[in-house]
Amino acid sequence: MTHTKLEYADVILPLAVPLLYTYKIPLFDLDLIKPGMRVLVQLGKKKVYTAIVHSLHNSPPKQYEVKEIQKVLDNTPIIPEIQLKFWDWIAEYYMCSRGEVMKAALPAGLKLESETHVYAKLGEEVIDELENDESLIFQRILSTGSVKISEIAKLFSGKNITPIIQSLIEKQVILAGEEIKEKFKPKIESYITLNGEFSNKLFIEKAFEACKSAPKQQTLFLTFLDLQTKSKNPNFRIKKKDLITKTGIAASVIKELIKKDVLNEINDEVSRIIEVNKNLVDAKTLNTAQIKALQQIHESFTKKDVTLLHGVTASGKTEVYIQYIKDIIAQGKQVLYLLPEIALTTQITQRLQKVFGNKVGIYHSRLHDNERIELWKNLNSCNEESFQIILGVRSAIFLPFSNLGAIIIDEEHETSFKQYDPAPRYNARDSAIVMAKLHNAKTLLGTATPSIETYYNVLQKKYALVELTERHGNFAMPTIEILDLAKAYKQKRMQKNFSKDLLEKIQKNLEEKRQVILFQNRRGYSPYIECTSCGTIPHCIHCDVSLTYHKYSNTLSCHYCGYTIKNKPTCIACGDSSLETMGFGTEKIEEDLKVIFPKSRIARMDLDTTRGKNGYSSLIERFENREIDILIGTQMISKGLDFDNVGLVSVLNADNLLHMPDFRAFERGFHLMVQVAGRAGRSEQAGDVAIQTFSPLHSTINQVKNHDYNTMMKEQLEERQKFIYPPFVRLIKISLKHRDKSKAIKASDYLRSQINNKNYIQILGPEFPPVGKIQNMFVLQILLKVNKKVAYQKIREELFNAITLVKTHADYKSASIHTDVDPY
DNA sequence: AGCACGCCGACT
DNA sequence: GTCGGCGTGCTC
Numbered sequence A: 001m002t003h004t005k006l007e008y009a010d011v012i013l014p015l016a017v018p019l020l021y022t023y024k025i026p027l028f029d030l031d032l033i034k035p036g037m038r039v040l041v042q043l044g045k046k047k048v049y050t051a052i053v054h055s056l057h058n059s060p061p062k063q064y065e066v067k068e069i070q071k072v073l074d075n076t077p078i079i080p081e082i083q084l085k086f087w088d089w090i091a092e093y094y095m096c097s098r099g100e101v102m103k104a105a106l107p108a109g110l111k112l113e114s115e116t117h118v119y120a121k122l123g124e125e126v127i128d129e130l131e132n133d134e135s136l137i138f139q140r141i142l143s144t145g146s147v148k149i150s151e152i153a154k155l156f157s158g159k160n161i162t163p164i165i166q167s168l169i170e171k172q173v174i175l176a177g178e179e180i181k182e183k184f185k186p187k188i189e190s191y192i193t194l195n196g197e198f199s200n201k202l203f204i205e206k207a208f209e210a211c212k213s214a215p216k217q218q219t220l221f222l223t224f225l226d227l228q229t230k231s232k233n234p235n236f237r238i239k240k241k242d243l244i245t246k247t248g249i250a251a252s253v254i255k256e257l258i259k260k261d262v263l264n265e266i267n268d269e270v271s272r273i274i275e276v277n278k279n280l281v282d283a284k285t286l287n288t289a290q291i292k293a294l295q296q297i298h299e300s301f302t303k304k305d306v307t308l309l310h311g312v313t314a315s316g317k318t319e320v321y322i323q324y325i326k327d328i329i330a331q332g333k334q335v336l337y338l339l340p341e342i343a344l345t346t347q348i349t350q351r352l353q354k355v356f357g358n359k360v361g362i363y364h365s366r367l368h369d370n371e372r373i374e375l376w377k378n379l380n381s382c383n384e385e386s387f388q389i390i391l392g393v394r395s396a397i398f399l400p401f402s403n404l405g406a407i408i409i410d411e412e413h414e415t416s417f418k419q420y421d422p423a424p425r426y427n428a429r430d431s432a433i434v435m436a437k438l439h440n441a442k443t444l445l446g447t448a449t450p451s452i453e454t455y456y457n458v459l460q461k462k463y464a465l466v467e468l469t470e471r472h473g474n475f476a477m478p479t480i481e482i483l484d485l486a487k488a489y490k491q492k493r494m495q496k497n498f499s500k501d502l503l504e505k506i507q508k509n510l511e512e513k514r515q516v517i518l519f520q521n522r523r524g525y526s527p528y529i530e531c532t533s534c535g536t537i538p539h540c541i542h543c544d545v546s547l548t549y550h551k552y553s554n555t556l557s558c559h560y561c562g563y564t565i566k567n568k569p570t571c572i573a574c575g576d577s578s579l580e581t582m583g584f585g586t587e588k589i590e591e592d593l594k595v596i597f598p599k600s601r602i603a604r605m606d607l608d609t610t611r612g613k614n615g616y617s618s619l620i621e622r623f624e625n626r627e628i629d630i631l632i633g634t635q636m637i638s639k640g641l642d643f644d645n646v647g648l649v650s651v652l653n654a655d656n657l658l659h660m661p662d663f664r665a666f667e668r669g670f671h672l673m674v675q676v677a678g679r680a681g682r683s684e685q686a687g688d689v690a691i692q693t694f695s696p697l698h699s700t701i702n703q704v705k706n707h708d709y710n711t712m713m714k715e716q717l718e719e720r721q722k723f724i725y726p727p728f729v730r731l732i733k734i735s736l737k738h739r740d741k742s743k744a745i746k747a748s749d750y751l752r753s754q755i756n757n758k759n760y761i762q763i764l765g766p767e768f769p770p771v772g773k774i775q776n777m778f779v780l781q782i783l784l785k786v787n788k789k790v791a792y793q794k795i796r797e798e799l800f801n802a803i804t805l806v807k808t809h810a811d812y813k814s815a816s817i818h819t820d821v822d823p824y
Numbered sequence B: 001a002g003c004a005c006g007c008c009g010a011c012t
Numbered sequence C: 001g002t003c004g005g006c007g008t009g010c011t012c
Helices: A080-092 A099-105 A125-131 A132-144 A149-155 A162-172 A201-210 A214-231 A240-247 A250-259 A288-300 A317-330 A348-359 A369-381 A394-398 A428-440 A451-460 A485-490 A500-511 A586-594 A613-622 A666-678 A700-704 A709-722 A741-754 A792-808
Strands: A008-012 A021-024 A036-043 A048-057 A113-119 A146-148 A174-180 A187-194 A263-270 A306-311 A336-338 A358-361 A390-392 A405-409 A442-447 A465-469 A478-485 A515-519 A526-532 A548-550 A556-557 A563-568 A581-582 A603-604 A630-633 A646-651 A687-691 A730-738 A760-766 A776-788 A815-821
Touching: A008 A036, A008 A099, A021 A036, A080 A099, A080 A428, A099 A394, A113 A132, A113 A149, A113 A162, A125 A132, A132 A146, A132 A149, A132 A162, A132 A263, A146 A149, A162 A174, A187 A214, A201 A214, A214 A250, A240 A250, A250 A263, A288 A306, A288 A317, A288 A465, A306 A317, A306 A451, A317 A336, A317 A348, A317 A405, A317 A442, A336 A394, A336 A428, A348 A358, A348 A613, A358 A369, A369 A556, A390 A394, A394 A428, A405 A428, A405 A515, A428 A442, A442 A548, A451 A709, A478 A485, A478 A700, A500 A515, A500 A646, A500 A687, A526 A548, A526 A776, A586 A603, A586 A630, A666 A687, A666 A700, A666 A709, A687 A700, A700 A709, A730 A741, A730 A792, A741 A760, A741 A776, A741 A792, A776 A792, A792 A815
Parallel strands: A306 A442, A306 A465, A336 A390, A336 A405, A358 A390, A405 A442, A478 A687, A515 A630, A515 A646, A603 A630, A646 A687
Antiparallel strands: A008 A021, A008 A048, A036 A048, A113 A146, A113 A174, A187 A263, A526 A581, A548 A556, A556 A563, A730 A776, A730 A815, A760 A776
């Protein structure tokens, strides 16, 4: 049998194009090229992109002329075969292009792109013949040799320079060409060594002679010899930075000695990944309940692929995970530990690094691109230095795992596992389960408050269940007290937004030197400002929302598009000065509390106070060290934080958690309140929880009070079944945007008419969402409730066709449409 | 996503 | 009369 080589490659381009593109493989690379490698290809007239080889084949395209691959960038695939299959699954399930998945998956630095550069063809002599702008640009090109067009554009900010460049090219004064730039720069560290053998007396004498007349050089030389002697290392070297800080000697002195051949400077590539302390500690020993849970987990995985670990707050789930990770990596397999965005706290990072040291790699949104690339290279290299455990957020599911044994998804119920914008709009929890199956790995979901969807899968026997019902160390569950705000207002037992009962509790805790956490799910000072004379509320000019008042900057800003204006003392409509701030956020709480408890140390933790790189960890550290008495915070404080001196936790307004126009409102309210309450009493001293509400009889509030997950779950499942919501149907939300309001309405009506009713149990809309205009675009949404029994493949095809019809319709093609599968 | 092509308003 | 704005279509 003759073996024919595969001559064509279908590649994924990092664009929102629906199809793969076919390129011819250069003869030279026929043996080398494999799916999962990066290649450079030209698309269109000049632009060069990095593409990923998806598959190889031997059928020459007939409709068009193929271009050849310009360059193969890798020797071995950087996307393992299984991960490439996983990309396909994401693209299909979440209805987006593979290019969009590629954009989400690859760090920017691994995607090389070409940029147009221009060069001078002629010399200075032609300047006089050029027009004003032309000669300016030409002189700039002459002075540097080669310039990026984008750089010239920056210099002429705002002005369109394309015609000027065009004319220069036409006059044959300059040339243009495409250039690829390597974005990843390895970190270089300078080391200083002796420029000869330490034991070579002749060298040392000569060196000493060389710096005899310069006292500073002499001191440096002697200090260096001293350091080397102490190190007892004949190949001793020291970081240039350290040498400077240790000796206080200027860099210029070092430079002189290098010039005199006494010292030598070596530049070495170093890792950006911070080395952790190698003094590892043993994992904490598990208590009986935890040991039993671990056994049950192992046992359940012999029958099922997914297990839910339902453990009450402070039951010590993390310790169980750590032991489980130990068991998996002992088999030589990798573990992915997923956490929600906000919860990637230093607390958990440190706990894992203490036990596993350099085996742990961290992947989160604040990482720089170069650090991401190093993590990729580390996993791609597959050697002893490779990480075996990755602790990461949502996007970590795209890392190049080659030997995955298990995925742990902590705080499984968290909504931040779902990406909303841009596409792919994937849920990392659900996707991870699929990925685990592709790798033949197991998934462990953990939480104190399982999502309704997950628990339903347990009831359907799809997932196994393991429970931890007792708090670690047998600490008592906190007592939860409901404070009736309506009653408090009536009896005039209110001060600002605090009931007298709550203030008394805070006072008592402060006296006992115990800390207090207050939860308010809204940042800023107040959600909006209202003129009490004419009722005007300032709105965003681009979006259909009221502007949020920020006191520290005295501004009103739009949380949708960022539109910000200065806050004026008088009403913009009637000029009256009777403006009032409505509602309250964490900033206002902080201000009021400082007046009520002037002697207490009060801090606030929300998006605004944790923006800086260390803002978050320093706040936690200060709280841990008891430098803060009262901590006010948003969602952020509800996740996985473990403090042992918290005596009181309070939810300041439970109602705005529950009364949201969302079928998940009660479930989420329950999750949030239970998680917040869980911050109390994590030591021998019990902790109290107080919830302020206008609806003390609300069933969800009482389920929280009684720590009664099961009743909440059953009640919610009944509601979902009755009103046809997940997990009984699959939701697909289609959003259509258009600049023109009436066209937006017509286009969405047309789209609705193209959707086949038979495939759906219910179709809602098109309707304007609560915010019907964002950045001057009118938005309409259609909500589809999909019968899970109908083949999903069929639904996708039908929807794709309907959307294509709108996009090619003469009147509606400027509408932009996106789909969100399993939306939140 | 770019980039080229093509059709209507504000300038000389 | 043109220059140049952006809406639209295509890229292997």
